[in-house]
Amino acid sequence: MELEQTAEKAPPPPGLAGRLVAWWMRGVKWYGAEWYITIAGAIILLFILFITLAAPVLAPYDPVVEAGPTFEPPGPTYLMGTDNLGRDVFSRVLHGSRVVLPLAFISALFALFIGLPVGLISGFAGGKTDRVLSLIMDSVYSFPGLLLAIAMVAVMGPQSQKVIKSTAAGMGIEISGDALVVLSAAMSIAVAIAIVYVPTYFRMVRGQVLSVKEELYVEAARSLGARSWTILWQYIFPNVIPSIVVVFSLNVADAILTEAGLSFLGLGLPPPTPDWGVDLNRGKAFLPQGRWWMITFPGLMIVFVTLGFSMLGEGLNEILNPRLTEK
Amino acid sequence: MRSLRAYIITRTLLTIPMLFVLVTLVFLVLRIMPGDPVEALIRPGAPREYIEQIRHSLGLDKPIPEQYLDYLGRLLSLEVWIAPADQEVTPVVEVLLPPGEPRLAFRFAPPVFFQFLLLPEDPRLGLGIWPGRPLSHNSYLIQFPTPGTPAESLPLQVGFVDMGTSISPVRGRPVAWDIAEKFPATLELAICSIIVTMLVGVSSGAYSAHKRRSVADYTFRIYSIAIWAMPVFWLGLMLQLILGVGLNLLPVYGRIDTGLDPERITGLYLVDSLVTLNLPSFMDALKHLILPSLTLGLYLSGIFTRLTRANMLGTLQQDFIIAARARGIPERVVVYKHALKNAFIPILTMIGLQFAALLAGAVLTETTFSWPGMGSFVVERIGYRDFASIQGAVVFFAFLVASVSLIVDIIYARLDPRIRY
Numbered sequence: 001m002e003l004e005q006t007a008e009k010a011p012p013p014p015g016l017a018g019r020l021v022a023w024w025m026r027g028v029k030w031y032g033a034e035w036y037i038t039i040a041g042a043i044i045l046l047f048i049l050f051i052t053l054a055a056p057v058l059a060p061y062d063p064v065v066e067a068g069p070t071f072e073p074p075g076p077t078y079l080m081g082t083d084n085l086g087r088d089v090f091s092r093v094l095h096g097s098r099v100v101l102p103l104a105f106i107s108a109l110f111a112l113f114i115g116l117p118v119g120l121i122s123g124f125a126g127g128k129t130d131r132v133l134s135l136i137m138d139s140v141y142s143f144p145g146l147l148l149a150i151a152m153v154a155v156m157g158p159q160s161q162k163v164i165k166s167t168a169a170g171m172g173i174e175i176s177g178d179a180l181v182v183l184s185a186a187m188s189i190a191v192a193i194a195i196v197y198v199p200t201y202f203r204m205v206r207g208q209v210l211s212v213k214e215e216l217y218v219e220a221a222r223s224l225g226a227r228s229w230t231i232l233w234q235y236i237f238p239n240v241i242p243s244i245v246v247v248f249s250l251n252v253a254d255a256i257l258t259e260a261g262l263s264f265l266g267l268g269l270p271p272p273t274p275d276w277g278v279d280l281n282r283g284k285a286f287l288p289q290g291r292w293w294m295i296t297f298p299g300l301m302i303v304f305v306t307l308g309f310s311m312l313g314e315g316l317n318e319i320l321n322p323r324l325t326e327k
Numbered sequence: 328m329r330s331l332r333a334y335i336i337t338r339t340l341l342t343i344p345m346l347f348v349l350v351t352l353v354f355l356v357l358r359i360m361p362g363d364p365v366e367a368l369i370r371p372g373a374p375r376e377y378i379e380q381i382r383h384s385l386g387l388d389k390p391i392p393e394q395y396l397d398y399l400g401r402l403l404s405l406e407v408w409i410a411p412a413d414q415e416v417t418p419v420v421e422v423l424l425p426p427g428e429p430r431l432a433f434r435f436a437p438p439v440f441f442q443f444l445l446l447p448e449d450p451r452l453g454l455g456i457w458p459g460r461p462l463s464h465n466s467y468l469i470q471f472p473t474p475g476t477p478a479e480s481l482p483l484q485v486g487f488v489d490m491g492t493s494i495s496p497v498r499g500r501p502v503a504w505d506i507a508e509k510f511p512a513t514l515e516l517a518i519c520s521i522i523v524t525m526l527v528g529v530s531s532g533a534y535s536a537h538k539r540r541s542v543a544d545y546t547f548r549i550y551s552i553a554i555w556a557m558p559v560f561w562l563g564l565m566l567q568l569i570l571g572v573g574l575n576l577l578p579v580y581g582r583i584d585t586g587l588d589p590e591r592i593t594g595l596y597l598v599d600s601l602v603t604l605n606l607p608s609f610m611d612a613l614k615h616l617i618l619p620s621l622t623l624g625l626y627l628s629g630i631f632t633r634l635t636r637a638n639m640l641g642t643l644q645q646d647f648i649i650a651a652r653a654r655g656i657p658e659r660v661v662v663y664k665h666a667l668k669n670a671f672i673p674i675l676t677m678i679g680l681q682f683a684a685l686l687a688g689a690v691l692t693e694t695t696f697s698w699p700g701m702g703s704f705v706v707e708r709i710g711y712r713d714f715a716s717i718q719g720a721v722v723f724f725a726f727l728v729a730s731v732s733l734i735v736d737i738i739y740a741r742l743d744p745r746i747r748y
Contacts, residue, residue, distance in 0.1 A: 139348035142728055146687035147705070151353070151721050154709040253556070260558050261691055265706050277558075284564060284695070288579070292568050299561035306556035314552070 031319050038315025044308030052097040059091035063274040067091070071286070074293050081293035083279070084286060089293060093301050095274040101305070103186055104255040108248055110194030115201025116244065122202070123209025124232055134206070141199035146261055152192035153267045160184035178272075185269050189262055193255050200251065204243050212239045242320035249313030253306045260302050276302050334740050342733050349725040353718055354395060505704060505716065506723055511594025512582060513689055513700035516623065519616055520685065520692075521678065523624025524631055529667075529674060531628070532635025536643060537662045547636070551629035559688045563622040563695040570618060577618050580697045587611045619696045623688050627681055634677055638670035645669075672742050679735025683728050 027035040051058065060079075061067035066086035067078070074081040080089035122133040140148070161184040212218065218235050226234075262268045263277025264284075271278060276298035283294030535547040554562075571579035578584075582596065589600035589608040597616070600608035642648070643666050651661045690702035697703065701720060708716040 135344055136348050136352075139345045140352065142345070142683060142732060143349060143725060144683040144687035144690075144728065146690060147721055147724055150690070150705065150709065151717055154717060257556075257558050261560065261687075264558070264560050264691065265694055265709075267709065280558075280561060280564065287564060287567060288572055290572055292572075295561070295564050295568075299558065299564065302558055302561065303553070303556050307553065310552065310556055 034315045034318035037311050038319060041308050041311030041313070041315055044304065045312060048097060048101070048305050048308055051094055052101055055094040055098055059088075059094045061088040061091045063087060063092040063095040064272045071291055073291075080297045081291075083294050084282065089279070089297055092274040092279060093276070093297050096276045096279070096298065096301065097305065099269065099273055099275050100256055100259060100277075103190055103259055104193075104252045107190040107193040107255045107259075108197065108251040110190060111197035111201055111251060112244065112248060114194070115198040116205055116240075118198070119202040119205025120209055120232060120236065120240070123206035124213065124228070124236065130206075133202070137199040137202045140196070141203065145196040146258060149189075149192040149196050149258055149262060150265065150267060152195065153188050153262060156188040156192065160188040163187075178270075181270050182273055189259055189268060192262075193258050196258070197251050197255070201244070201247055204247050205240055208240045208243050209236055212236050242316075246313050246317045246320060249309050249316065253309035253313065256302065256306055256309070331740060335737055338733060338736050338740075342729050346725060346729050349729070350722055351395075353721050353725065506701065506719060508594075509699060509701050509704045510723075512698060513693070513702060515595045515597060515616070516619055516689060516692065516698060516700060517685055519620035520623035520627065520689075523620050524627045525674075525678075527625060528628035528631025529635045529671075532632040533639050533663060533667055533670075535632065535636045536639030539640070544636075547632055551632040554625060554629035557626070558691070559622060559626040560691040560695045562626055563619070563692055566618055566622055567695070578615050579618060582615050582699055583608070583612050584615075619692050619698055622695070623685070623692045626688055627685060630681060631674065631677065634674060635670065638673055639666055642666045642670040672739065675742075676735050676739045679732050682731045682735075686724055686728065 024039075027039070031038075064087065067088040068082050068086050070082060070084055070086045072078050072082040072086075074089075078088050078090065080093060082088055083092070118133060118137075122130045161180055164184045164187060165180060213236065215235075218231060221231055221235060259268060259275075260277035260280065263275050264281045266281060268277050268281075269275045271282070279298040280295050283291070283298070286294060531547045531550070535544045538544055567579045570576050582588075587608050589596055589603055589605045589612075596612035597609065600606070600612055639662075643662070648661060648666055651665055652658070656665075686702075689700065690705060692698065693700045693702035694706055701723070705717060705720045708720070
């Protein structure tokens with residue numbers, strides 16, 4: 001192993017660009033191949049973020065309104081063609097990120113808010129609580145997530161409108177019509193996906209808590225009289241954060257896929273909403289006629305976004321929890 | 328060192344609380360989630376008495392704990408009778424609470440998913456099983472044949488696990504029958520998909536490990552990440568597009584062309600058509616199987632590529648590989664026979680772990696290809712708001728997943744003596 005040179009190295013080129021280059025090279029040296037993956041993921045995500053924010057400006061047409069002739073193949077006027085109702089596929093794809101990403105994020109946050117505390121408590125307390133909680137979480141974890149989500153959405157769906165309406169009324173807001181339908185569908189999907197993902201956070205957090213619990217500094221703190229709450233908050237929680245970030249990123253990726261799956265099955269958001277899964281569902285029927293653009297582009301978008309999140313997550317995993325031997 | 332048998336027993340016993348939790352979870356999800364299933368079933372504006380009638384017939388007006396006991400009781404049923412083949416059945420062992428209270432009748436049924444072999448409607452089944460008599464609430468008995476057996480003997484009679492009855496379109500049809508009918512399609516798809524996954528994933532992973540840092544290695548690694556990022560149904564649609572519609576090579580819908588389906592013995596078209604020597608049937612079923620199993624198989628193969636690669640890399644550094652090379656064994660044999668066999672065990676267990684993902688993927692794949700299996704069954708039933716069917720299917724899947732993980736764990740323990748509790 002080379003020792004760091006103690007002599008002065010050539011100073012990096014001056015200015016911001018120089019510092020960026022130095023940062024980049026440090027990443028390459030320290031993390032190897034994973035650095036490229038992480039950065040690639042981050043770049044993809046920045047791009048997606050840009051699209052999400054700029055979609056109303058970038059999209060040439062309104063995504064829910066008929067913009068031209070139906071079944072127009074991709075061309076100069078309609079970059080990705082039009083669908084069966086004459087809507088521009090390109091605009092729908094762009095606006096889709098404004099629908100899908102917040103939904104996926106909110107589901108992941110729900111799951112985090114439930115899974116993190118439960119995992120912390122379970123790992124820290126140990127004993128019977130831990131065993132019972134682990135059993136419940138393992139059972140849910142081992143079950144195909146999509147099926148559970150399907151069952152929950154199927155049940156929650158019809159009634160979620162009432163729930164949303166009454167909650168909003170309680171807050172003094174009046175929602176009705178299309179907004180109500182979309183919002184209630186979004187809520188039931190988000191809750192369903194969140195419940196499916198809670199066990200993942202639980203397991204990850206609990207694993208971390210278990211390993212940190214045995215550390216010497218925790219024992220030292222305890223012997224100095226620190227209360228459990230202090231230990232949990234000041235020592236254990238910070239160690240858990242890197243794993244949470246990783247799981248969150250992968251979770252969002254998976255949530256996007258699950259939401260697309262639900263929409264594909266017809267359980268997702270209502271039709272005019274520019275959602276990629278919805279578009280895939282609708283485009284499926286026209287496939288035998290050779291109209292390929294209605295499904296190819298939304299699908300590619302899903303792949304792209306999912307790749308971004310999963311590359312970021314996996315890369316961060318390598319960076320934050322380095323494996324001792326990568327051969 | 329504890330014995331294998333102790334492990335098996337412990338592990339099997341552990342399955343029971345897990346199943347219990349899952350079954351309870353399904354129950355809770357379908358009962359306690361906001362919303363009234365009956366009102367979701369009926370058109371709004373129906374007369375109140377009608378709604379109440381339906382609610383009563385579904386047993387939904389009982390208090391929830393009672394519904395729960397009912398549900399449990401019907402799922403796990405164990406009854407032993409003394410009943411000569413043609414006499415009226417007389418329950419011998421039955422735990423009865425006072426009339427009006429929920430009954431936990433004990434009636435043992437073979438694991439639900441084996442019942443797909445026993446379709447009571449079909450008297451021609453080779454196992455000699457014929458329709459039994461309706462018992463009480465929605466349960467049917469299947470009697471094993473006991474020709475010439477004196478009445479004193481005790482044939483163990485088994486009943487269908489009662490998963491309730493479905494709502495529509497055929498009112499009153501037991502859900503278990505629907506499952507028994509549809510499951511073989513999913514099983515066939517699952518088996519073929521696993522074959523594809525193993526072939527593609529393991530070989531690409533092994534090659535990747537063998538030729539590290541080559542173009543092929545990086546390609547396969549990128550492949551494994553990319554394939555997971557694709558929604559399985561989009562992969563299916565793309566394959567349909569390219570191979571089915573574009574090149575017009577393979578059919579894109581259904582399991583077999585009408586009129587070609589083979590005689591139903593196991594329900595697996597490939598097996599049935601082979602057994603009855605029905606070659607056109609076999610070829611057609613195979614043609615229809617290619618795209619769906621390719622889709623599902625490729626989708627899952629990414630994980631196996633990575634796993635195989637990682638395991639092979641570890642195995643290839645071990646001493647016995649160096650020794651084999653020193654003995655002059657050709658490189659290909661060293662890698663693909665010796666190293667691969669040793670790296671294989673975790674891959675086997677991964678199949679078990681991925682089984683849940685397989686089922687989830689099967690739901691989407693079946694919808695994409697209009698494959699008439701359990702997956703499309705569930706989706707179709709959701710459209711009808713048929714909660715009994717959804718519940719039954721989900722519980723069925725839970726049993727499947729638990730059984731597969733049990734089997735995989737036991738195999739793993741058998742192969743690796745270090746795994747014990």
